[in-house]
Amino acid sequence: MTKRKDQIKLGAFLLYTGHHVAAWRHQDSMQNTELEDYIELARIAEAAKFDAIFLADGLEVRLENLDAASRKAHTGLLPFEPITLLSALAATTTNIGLIATASASFTEPFNLARQFASLDRLSKGRAGWNLVTSPDPGAGLNFGRENQIAHRDRYAMAEEFADVVLGLWNSWEDDAFIRDRENGRYFDPGKLHVLNHQGRYFQVKGPLNVPRSPQGHPVLVQAGASDPGRELAARTAEVVFAAQITLEEATTYYADVKSRMPTYGRSPDDLKIMPGIFPVVGRSEAEAQDKFEALQEKIHPEVGVDTLSRFSGGFDVSGHPLDGPFPDFPETNGTKSRQRLVVDLARRENLTIRQLYLRIAGARGHWQVVGTPEHIADVLEERFDNYGADGFNVMPPIMPGGLRDFAELVIPELQRRGRFRTDYEGRTLRENLGLKHPGGPPKAEAPASIRSESLTG
């Protein structure tokens, strides 16, 4: 294993109360979350030089099992909607990236392109959009769609949605606004590009009514693990938040996605793969284990079983004995990667339902590492140097303590080893992630499926 010359990238995945399902029951977790609490989390992350803070999203409160739902902080209910929250944090931060998740399933590409462009300008080039689709049937019910969209169609729609958004982000050239007071000319009509997109799912004329930001346009983030998801990532994504658990899975995934990129005229460096990690940090191994156990023991069995059912695409696990084997279930139209993850884990380690939910419910299926700062730095380096990751999306088990632990214990260790920055390289998210500015005239930049025409040429 040779040491890579580039440095590890780090995202801080902020989830109120923390990523452990029972964190809210712990005495040290955030309660009554207000903007000030998020300002403090962003301050901790920025002081530690994280590349970005990252917010997940959902479009429904999951109430199928109301008793279990009312026992959790994370049922799809969030203190704030991500785009509005990151806009507020744009005003209180200066260097850290601001990445929000937003579904392409139930919004208009014009509205989404515009709000992210606005966030990008508010933050002077620090925005990122995590493109997801909404597989859960419940979300559709909040948008007048009884029947969920088939997995295949969802990706075809998402692909076209992404093309439209990227096209709209290229409506204005960087120097379109000349503001010539003397001659009364505010913008140069020759530097305006009208999209005129006429596709299968969307018809969007443009131009966007927000100018470009200093980084050209927001960084495009994805998480897709399925085959069409990987293909979409290889074609358009600049960051992937992956979810592989073992080193082998991670390196296989990494090689697969990067190998698909040249077909689209892209270099592997144009995409940063950043798997999630759920780190429980202790100054000693025993302290780390104690921290973890203090959270695990607070998982209510009803919550544990309900989590398994949701990861199994809606298959009801509750009828089966807690200490019996995890049963087989039919694949549904839900998120494929989660279903695969649950089955693989149960079969690989021959786990009972209780053992499985203790493994899944805590870190919710992400890569979980419990140990000292040195140990965590070791496994991050190993995965990075083996090309299983270009960086990591850190999911602290409890907030704010878990984020502070990583910032104050793990990051200094990575810095001592020369594997993480000690100061920001630039002001934009692209500069810090080492991604290129989309640059050039929009015509050359737009994907082939987008017809871009200048009004005057």
Place this chain on the structure above:
Amino acid sequence: MTKRKDQIKLGAFLLYTGHHVAAWRHQDSMQNTELEDYIELARIAEAAKFDAIFLADGLEVRLENLDAASRKAHTGLLPFEPITLLSALAATTTNIGLIATASASFTEPFNLARQFASLDRLSKGRAGWNLVTSPDPGAGLNFGRENQIAHRDRYAMAEEFADVVLGLWNSWEDDAFIRDRENGRYFDPGKLHVLNHQGRYFQVKGPLNVPRSPQGHPVLVQAGASDPGRELAARTAEVVFAAQITLEEATTYYADVKSRMPTYGRSPDDLKIMPGIFPVVGRSEAEAQDKFEALQEKIHPEVGVDTLSRFSGGFDVSGHPLDGPFPDFPETNGTKSRQRLVVDLARRENLTIRQLYLRIAGARGHWQVVGTPEHIADVLEERFDNYGADGFNVMPPIMPGGLRDFAELVIPELQRRGRFRTDYEGRTLRENLGLKHPGGPPKAEAPASIRSESLTG
């Protein structure tokens, strides 16, 4: 005329470069607008104790006449999208209200309800939503709709949209989140209300995935001047940004809208009528006139004629002689109030096209007052005491100078006369506007057309 006992309410209508169409050509106007510029505008407005800042919005860049469009700062292009901008300003202000315009025509009620609820929580109860519809055909082209929706349908849709949003804002009772760590109960299922809206235009299940704010929900603002617009305002609005020019028009409008409220079980005090005013303030009458002329002389004739054409619902004025009479034109499906305003003004004062555009293009059809702080305070008092207004939405001709003029010259005069607050009454927008908290259990609050049911009885 008896002096009213309540005080005047004031909104600061922030438009970059200023409300005068040629403000951007003036050497003192804002250029290269960044977040910092808006932070400064909000700071000026909050220091002066304005009730709220207000942002207009549009969903297209109007390019029919590209030459005229490129000569203006205001073609529908905005430095920032309003909801994201106000979210950023929520982090830099503490008392002032934050009102954003958002169209009900081309977005999902769930997404809009959620983002405004989030802004309301970010600001601890200072948000307002100005509900508008999108009459311009160009906006539809950015959303896959070639044919604009008929005026009548637009209002029926907007009514149902508003009902859904209000219903979603009542998803959770104020004390729904008990966060009982000991027993592992995060929220009380009995304080959750599922909307289950099944209407003509929208089917939305709910609940909303954001809790309620300290003011219950955002203040509902409208501007509708047409008959269905007035009816919708009487039924649901808490603030109306009206656009009457003469005192007589203002008092007639005021009496009409307020008289429609009892039918809906509402008191006239539940709605504040705040017409726009375009004030040009000078320490002397001559200084005010000079300021105004300095802006007027910068109106490019092409921009003037184009503005008239747009106010005339798309009727092309450019073929007619500049110094000839304003021609008759057929009423179109565009905004009725603007068409009426142009025709009434032209006929009342027998204006040529050039005279008319000089009157319209500058203040864009709003009530224009040029004079000393004393004169402006006089006319505001007169309109207030005659029940032509409960307050005013101030549209400074040039930014930031025009806002500063009003804040530093007119507001102290109103305060000396006891007609405007010297400090905020409360922390929420409702408290400052003197509007009641929606309060009570959501079931009693929801409009009759909304079926609200508790999950647990």
